[in-house]
Amino acid sequence: MKGDGERMASPAEHISLSNGNVPRLIIRLAIPSIIGLSINALQQFVNAIFVGTLSAQAIAAVSITLPIVLLLTSVGQGIGVGTASFVSRNLGAGNSLEASRGASSALALAAPIGVALTVVLLLSLRDVLALLGASRTIMPAALDYASTLLFGYTLILSNMVNGSIVRAEGNTRFSMWTMITAFALNALLDPILIFSLDLGVRGAALATLLSQIAATSLYVLYFVKQRGIVRVRPSYIALKGDRVKQISAIGAPATVTGMLSAVAFVLLYRAAAPFGDDSIAAVGIAARLLTIGTLPIMGLCIGSQAVLGFSWGARDFARARKAAKFMLSVAVAFSATFSAVVVIFARPIVRLLSDSEDVAEIAVSTCIMFHLFFGLFGVQYVVITMLQSFGRARLSAVVSFARQGYLFVPAILALPDIWGFNGVLISQAAAELVAGLLAVFVIIRQFGDLKDRLPSRPSSGEG
Structure with missing residues (x-):
């Protein structure tokens, strides 16, 4: 048996973060992450299709729980981002033992957090749903869906951290196949539980829960069989000291951003509620499409973040700049295309999600x-990912909190009173526009800073 201080072997699935071909490295790391997170979005899309055939109240009930889901997943995102950064930086420094200790500590931290949040929300679920704007006609279905889903939250949280660890060590393919397996099981169980067993929206939540159990089983096997570089062991757990501080410092902005997303959706649904259940359902459909569009970009950045952090830590600023430029070109091409597709084909897309x-x-x-x-x-x-990778937490917060925080919140509180339901729509569009322009300004400055850090002679890695 190997001692704790021994180096751990790298399996074939592991991709070296020191690979010299930056675009190829990013593609190899990002594509499995994009596919995995897109599959996750598709899972939500498929759920919406099945639930949408039940009634407008059913899809409104599922949609109105979205802020709760965002709030809960934001915790997983925060722990995952912090853990991934810790793991990748230590692997880059050749310290796989410290990476394993950080990963083990993060997973140990996730379990009690998940249980605590589940208990708190279950005890106050009706009040929370009422706060979100659930009407008397929506409340029963919303309670069925949310209460069932909450029982699996600790598994969902653990799986988010598991996935972050696996991706951080270069095994993005395993994370992808785990998500695909969960999706396939979810899609198979949806019609059986919703219609054949007549469980309605509760069946949709139960299908998601069972698929998460399957994902957890795969991750457990991955670590038990030591398929990667990182080892998850009880003896490595230490929930105090600099290790947890590092994970928390990097993960906190991601968690706050996710919480702001939840608050934004609360305000969005509350603003739509006075205009009726059909308006709530419509906002839910649009919000779900937004989620589908954001996840591939998030997958690209999650898969590429290790390259940025590795390059920055190595003070290879030419490589960091080249990686960021490639990420930007791909992310903008996708987001612009997705925007055009939804705007042009909005009606047939909507008809897939609602019979009303x-x-x-x-x-x-x-x-x-x-x-x-x-x-x-x-x-x-992309600019948020750059700033997180470079350790610029304050500027990262400024950009992160803009879109669904200090730009959106004042707009959604004021504009619906002036322009009615159109004010709800304008609030989202205006916040997206101004936040995007802010990001353009910041990323231009970041590229300028990276250029200033380059040596006076041209770098062979710069293209």
């Missing part, structure tokens, strides 16, 4: 407005 003509009429204009300036989202997420 009344909901569809509202949802078409809602989807168009929500995605009008989505092309700028690619710039926003």
Whole structure:
């Protein structure tokens, strides 16, 4: 048996972060992450299709729980981002033992957090849903869906951290196949539980829960069989000291951003509630499409973040600049294309998600407005990833909190009182536009700073 201080062997699936071909390295790391997170979005899309055939109240009930899901996943995102940064930086420094200790500590931290949040939300779920704007007609279905989903939250949280660890060590393919397996099981169980067993929206939540159990089993096997570089062991757990501080410092902005997303959706649904259940359902459809569009960009950045952090830590600024430029070009191309597709084909897309003509009429204009300036989202997420990788927490917070924080919140509180439901739509579009322009300004400055850090003679890695 190997001692704790011995170096750990790298399996074939591991991709070296020191690979000299930066675009190829990013593609190899990012594509599995993009596919995995896109599959996750597709899972939500498939759930919406099945639930949408039940009734407008059913899809409104599922949609109105989205802020709760965002709030809970933001915790996983924070722990995951902090853990991934810790793991990749230590692997880059050749310290796989410290990477393993950080990973083990993060997973140990995730479990009690998940249980505590589950208990708190279950005890106050009706009040929370009422705060979100659930009407008397929506409340029963919303309670069924949310309460069932909450029982699996600790598994979902652990799986987010597991996935971050696996991706940080270069095994993005395993994370991808785990998500694909979970999606396939979810899609198989949805019609059985929703219709055959007549469980309705509770069946959709139960299908998600069972798919997460399958994902957890795969990650457990991965670590038990020592398929990667990182080892997860009880003896490595230490929930105090500099290790946890590092994970928390990097992960906190990601968690706050996710919480702001949840608050933003709370305000969005509350603003839409006075205009009826059809308006809530329409906003839910548009918000779900936004999520689908953001996840591939997030996958690109999550898969590429290790390259940025590795290059910055090695003080290879030419490589960091080249990586960021490649990420930006891909992210902007995708976000602009997705924006155009939704705006042009809004009606047929909406018809997939709702059989109600009344909901569809509202949802078409809602989807168009929500995605009008989505092309700028690619710039926003790339610059946030750059700043997190470079350790610039304050500036990262300024950009992160703009889109659904200090720009969106004042708009959604004021504009609906002035322009009615159109004010709801304008709030989202205006926040997206201004946040995107802010990100453009910041990323230009960041590229300038990286250029200033380059040596006076041209670097062979710069292209």
